[in-house]
Amino acid sequence: MHIVTVLYGHPTDPAAFDKHYREVHAPMVDPIPGLKSFSYRHCASLDANPAPYYLIAELAFDSLEDLQAGMGSEAGQTAAGDVPNFASGGATMFVAHD
Amino acid sequence: MHIVTVLYGHPTDPAAFDKHYREVHAPMVDPIPGLKSFSYRHCASLDANPAPYYLIAELAFDSLEDLQAGMGSEAGQTAAGDVPNFASGGATMFVAHD
Numbered sequence: 410m411h412i413v414t415v416l417y418g419h420p421t422d423p424a425a426f427d428k429h430y431r432e433v434h435a436p437m438v439d440p441i442p443g444l445k446s447f448s449y450r451h452c453a454s455l456d457a458n459p460a461p462y463y464l465i466a467e468l469a470f471d472s473l474e475d476l477q478a479g480m481g482s483e484a485g486q487t488a489a490g491d492v493p494n495f496a497s498g499g500a501t502m503f504v505a506h507d
Numbered sequence: 508m509h510i511v512t513v514l515y516g517h518p519t520d521p522a523a524f525d526k527h528y529r530e531v532h533a534p535m536v537d538p539i540p541g542l543k544s545f546s547y548r549h550c551a552s553l554d555a556n557p558a559p560y561y562l563i564a565e566l567a568f569d570s571l572e573d574l575q576a577g578m579g580s581e582a583g584q585t586a587a588g589d590v591p592n593f594a595s596g597g598a599t600m601f602v603a604h605d
Binding site for chain 1: 510511512514546548549550551552553558559560562563578599600601602603604605
């Protein structure tokens with residue numbers, strides 16, 4: 410699997426972030442061509458320090474070619490273009506593969 | 508699922524990191540009690556910049572209680588204690604849940 414991982418920093422308004430992510434952003438991700446799975450999880454710390462990120466999202470594709478085609482598609486570009494609309498704590502994105 | 512995510516920074520010697528991770532560290536993770544899945548992936552960038560991390564590892568448990576018991580077990584402590592032996596680029600760890 411080739412997986413796009415997005416690490417979102419802590420937003421200024423977590424409730425607004427969650428609402429936008431759930432109601433606006435996630436529905437933009439679902440139709441990306443070639444997407445095999447999409448999941449996101451809220452982060453918590455293992456100790457007294459705050460978690461380094463607020464939310465982690467993972468978009469899985471069968472191959473790097475599928476990943477590149479999906480992220481480059483109109484749906485992929487729409488979803489990527491939405492990130493600045495809600496990611497007030499920044500977003501770190503990278504690809505990882507088995 | 509409750510998932511421990513570990514983000515490893517770029518090591519000074521990637522080949523030595525990979526060898527230790529595969530031959531020493533991963534076999535320490537496998538026997539952690541309650542572990543439902545364990546996977547790790549090398550990171551790559553989506554653009555010309557280097558990926559922010561070298562390797563991402565995910566350890567999944569059914570519940571937070573299982574996660575805490577597993578990470579606190581002798582096997583969990585052995586695996587955690589091994590991290591400084593090879594993570595020359597540092598390691599960032601957090602928990603995330605659905």
